[in-house]
Amino acid sequence: MASSRKELNGHRQEKNQMSKINVAIVGVGNVTKTLIRGLEFYQNSTEGLWHPKLAGFTVNDISVSGVYDVDSSKVGKKIKDMVTDYKINSDLSVQAGILDDPINVPNGQLKSIQYNEFVDSLKKIKPDFLVNLISSGMDKSSESYAKAALEVGCSFLNATSSKTITPELRSSFESKGAMILGDDLMSQFGGTAFHRGMMELLINRGITIRKAYQLDVGGNADTQNTMAEQLREKKRKIKTESISIEVPYQFRSTAGTTEYAEQLGNSRVSYYWIEAKGFLGAPLEMDLSLRTNDSSNGCNVILDSIRAAKFAISKNDLAKSEIISAYAFKNPPKKTKIRESIKAFEETFANSANY
Numbered sequence: 001m002a003s004s005r006k007e008l009n010g011h012r013q014e015k016n017q018m019s020k021i022n023v024a025i026v027g028v029g030n031v032t033k034t035l036i037r038g039l040e041f042y043q044n045s046t047e048g049l050w051h052p053k054l055a056g057f058t059v060n061d062i063s064v065s066g067v068y069d070v071d072s073s074k075v076g077k078k079i080k081d082m083v084t085d086y087k088i089n090s091d092l093s094v095q096a097g098i099l100d101d102p103i104n105v106p107n108g109q110l111k112s113i114q115y116n117e118f119v120d121s122l123k124k125i126k127p128d129f130l131v132n133l134i135s136s137g138m139d140k141s142s143e144s145y146a147k148a149a150l151e152v153g154c155s156f157l158n159a160t161s162s163k164t165i166t167p168e169l170r171s172s173f174e175s176k177g178a179m180i181l182g183d184d185l186m187s188q189f190g191g192t193a194f195h196r197g198m199m200e201l202l203i204n205r206g207i208t209i210r211k212a213y214q215l216d217v218g219g220n221a222d223t224q225n226t227m228a229e230q231l232r233e234k235k236r237k238i239k240t241e242s243i244s245i246e247v248p249y250q251f252r253s254t255a256g257t258t259e260y261a262e263q264l265g266n267s268r269v270s271y272y273w274i275e276a277k278g279f280l281g282a283p284l285e286m287d288l289s290l291r292t293n294d295s296s297n298g299c300n301v302i303l304d305s306i307r308a309a310k311f312a313i314s315k316n317d318l319a320k321s322e323i324i325s326a327y328a329f330k331n332p333p334k335k336t337k338i339r340e341s342i343k344a345f346e347e348t349f350a351n352s353a354n355y
């Protein structure tokens with residue numbers, strides 16, 4: 001017991017001495033490639049960053065030291081050779097990850113390693129965070145990655161819709177001086193955030209919402225995966241519940257991905273319809289659409305979460321994971337209204353005199 005505590009303290013000290021925030025990522029798809037491109041681009045610019053400096057860190061303080069996938073056409077390849085439309089300098093190669101669920105990849109060939117091999121690999125790179133960006137619906141694999149992160153004492157950030165956080169797991173991470181953040185990333189200005197913002201404005205202006213829907217159509221691999229009926233239902237439930245937080249009464253509402261249209265590529269279009277009423281029941285109806293770039297839309301939120309969490313961990317203030325998860329995820333342990341969650345996050349990590 002004493003020696004494991006000593007080991008843990010040694011590990012923490014070693015981590016704290018490093019100036020950078022060291023990150024490993026599982027799943028090398030659209031978001032990971034965009035994130036790595038962003039980390040290079042933002043060495044010389046801040047344009048497009050939500051929080052150029054957060055919790056004392058700039059984006060330059062984050063570095064990626066390991067990336068893992070199970071698609072054999074990606075494993076062994078350098079990231080820079082996988083991206084053709086822009087130049088990547090990183091020399092990182094994709095390593096094989098854990099595969100505990102069935103999956104379809106374009107060439108049908110898979111390459112994976114055993115859980116213990118993955119843990120050994122993480123131990124070598126000693127990341128502060130393991131970021132889960134694997135395909136939607138890989139529940140068992142996501143669980144194994146969370147377990148592996150816990151075993152090596154690094155924090156875990158789950159961008160996928162798989163349910164990874166439980167109160168028990170959260171305590172286990174905290175007992176190792178680490179955090180688990182999630183679940184299901186809420187894009188910076190995606191379908192859900194925009195929908196919640198509109199609901200909040202209507203409620204604050206005294207309008208009664210009667211019925212609403214949000215239909216998302218996308219053209220990337222993640223949308224294609226989401227078409228599987230069970231997964232689509234699960235994601236619809238998360239989105240619909242996330243939006244309902246803004247409204248203090250029941251109303252008819254549905255929000256979810258309805259179609260995969262390859263021609264949209266990496267963009268996503270959300271179609272909204274809202275029926276509401278005002279003074280004397282005067283009708284108010286909205287038909288709107290929002291088109292966004294899916295992978296870019298996730299990156300600011302990931303970079304913010306990592307920096308905020310690193311800061312809170314360095315202060316041993318692990319309960320702050322609730323504020324970070326409420327800000328960055330659609331299905332966090334503690335759900336708060338969108339405006340409150342941004343305010344709490346910024347007051348804690350961006351505006352405080354501590355930084």
Ligand SMILES: NC(=O)c1ccc[n+]([C@@H]2O[C@H](COP(=O)([O-])OP(=O)(O)OC[C@H]3O[C@@H](n4cnc5c(N)ncnc54)[C@H](O)[C@@H]3O)[C@@H](O)[C@H]2O)c1
Binds near residue numbers: 184187
């Ligand atoms: N704005 C956003 O893009 C956004 C928002 C919310 C949630 N997410 C979630 O983030 C995740 C990544 O999104 P994406 O668009 O990059 O997806 P993607 O489909 O482009 O990439 C997923 C990658 O994960 C790999 N993978 C699958 N199982 C794996 C395993 N067990 N181990 C390692 N790699 C595995 C796949 O081979 C693929 O390369 C998805 O789960 C998505 O739902 C993204």
